[in-house]
Amino acid sequence: MSQLARAGLLGATLVATTVTAITAQADVLGLTARVNASQQSWEDNHQGSSSGFQGDLALRLEHPVPLIPNIAVGAERKNQDFPGDGESVNAELYYELVDLLDVQFDAGLGAERWTLDNDGIDESDNVYAIGRASIGLPISSLGIEAELKRGLDNDSVEHDRRRAGLTYDLVDLIAVSATVAIGYQSEEMELNGTDWESDGAYLGLEIDL
Secondary structure (H helix, E strand, O other), rough: OHHHHHHHHHHHHHHHHHHHHHHHHHHEEEEEEEEHHHHEEEEEOOOOOEEEEEEEEEEEEEOOOOOOOOOEEEEEEEOOOOOOOOOEEEEEEEEEEEEEEEEEEEEEEEEEEOEEOOOOOOOOEEEEEEEEEEEEEOOOOEEEEEEEEEEEEEOEEEEEEEEEEEEEEEEOOOEEEEEEEEEEEEEEEEEEEEEEEEEEEEEEEEOOO
């Protein structure tokens, strides 16, 4: 084999190796955007009930580096005519503990800051645990999902949430996927010692790059 042929073969091998490495990395690097909206009623034992809109969104970045947690940031808004009306921003560090075909399970810790419209409650900084799971049903575009958020170290605001729902894959391509979700959620907020509870349906949209 001539030197020119050897050089050409070596070049082709390097290109193929590079493309394969990039493709493999693209399979494990991911950016996910998720938005949820719901209409819920809040009530306590002393002040009656109220209802209105609430929504939250999140951006999650997953990477292939072992031991280093993945990162998520998000925000939430409540406008329901009750003392917990306001907004929060949060950040999470989490691990993808299970990622097998259509089965995923994430768990981690997060920190959030609540800024409420209620003048009687100051800003509140909280730490919480988070767990998310999703399972795709065989031979279909349907799946199930669940989320549990539990406060660990709370200030003047304590916020817990549970979600469970059905998902449907609108788009499922190599480079991008889009999934809609509909389900049921319940929440508890403790505001300066007063407990508020809510439950109701939610609608979600998730885009995964």
